[in-house]
Amino acid sequence: MLALWRAVDPSTARSILVVCAADGIVGFAFGAISIGAGLPLWLPTLLSVVVFAGASQFLLVGVIASGGSLLAAVAAGLLVNARLLPLGLAVGDAVGRGWWRTLLGSHLLTDESAAFALIQPRGEHRRAAFWLCGVALFLCWNLGVVAGAAVGTTIPDTDALGLDAAFPAIILALVLPILRSIRVGRAVAVGVVVALVTSPFLPAGVPVLLALLGVLAGLPPRRSPATVIAPTATTDGTTGVTGTTESETAR
C-alpha cells in the first residue's frame, strides 16, 4: 500500500483521498438506510464486501425494502453493473497479470478506479493509480457501511449535504482531459443524447449501455493515401467533408 502510494504522483493521490472521503460518507448512508429499512445488520456489510458496487447495492436494498421480488432486485442490480464489462475492457491493462491479480483487480474495478486509471499514461503509473484507488476505496466504502449500519438510527441526509452532486462532478473532473478531440466530442454528444432520451423508458443502467452507439458517430475516417479530403457519410445521417486535421487532433 505504501509502495503504491509512492508510485502515484502526489496530486493524484490527494484526489483519490477526496473521492474516498466522499464515498465513505455515501457508504455510511447506505449502511444506515439499509438498517432503517428493517434489513438485518449483516446484509449491507456483506453486500459491500462481495458486490462492492454502490449504485447496485442501493438498488437491491431499495427494491427489497419496497417489497419488490428478490429476482427483480438482483436483475436491476446486474443491469446497473453491466457497464463494468466495457470499463474492464478499456482499462483492463491496469489490473496486471496473474490469476490472483486478475481476480482481485477485477473486483476493485469501479467507475472511480477506472477513471483514475484512464487519465494516467499506460504502464506503471496507470497500474499504481488503479490499485491505489481500488484498495483505498474498498477500505473507505466498507468502513463507512459498517459504521452506518452500526449507528443505524440516524440516517444522514446525503441529499441535504449535496453528495449526490459530488459523484457526477468527480467523474466529470476526471474525464474532462480526454474530451479534447472533436471526434470524441461528437461520439459523446450522440451517446449522451441517446442515454437521456431513453432514460425515462428503460431501467437504470441500460441507457448508459445504449449510449455506446455514439461511438459509431466518432469513427475515424478510413485513411486512404489517394484522397486527402474525402466525403464521408457519418452515422447521424449527415454527409460531411472530413479532412486529415480531425484525426491529428485525436491524441
Place this chain on the structure above:
Amino acid sequence: MSAVTIGLLVAAGALAVGTLALRLVGVLLRARITPSDRVQELLDTGVAVLFCALIATATLVEAQEFVGWARPAGVAVGGLLAWRKAPFVVVVIAAAAVAAVLRLVGIP
C-alpha cells in the same frame, strides 16, 4: 435459518457472482487481445462515451424521472471549476455545496 435470511443470502450471492463475472469478462478479454491503434482509439472513445452518459444520467435522472435543479446546478459548477483547472477537492466540495445550498433555500 429462516426463509427470509436464505432469500437475502441468495440475492446477495447472485448479485456478487454476476457482478464479478461482468468485471472479469471485460478484464480477461482485455488480457487476451492486443488492440491495434485503431481498436485502441475505439476503446478510448467508448469509455469516454460511457462515462459521459453516466455523468449525464446520474446528474439528471433518478428512478426514470428528472431529479430537480439542485443536483445539475452543483455538477455544472463543479464542471466549470474543473474546466478552469481548479483543484480536485475544490471541484467536489463546490458541487456538493451548491446542491446543498439550493436545497436549503427550497429548490429540490
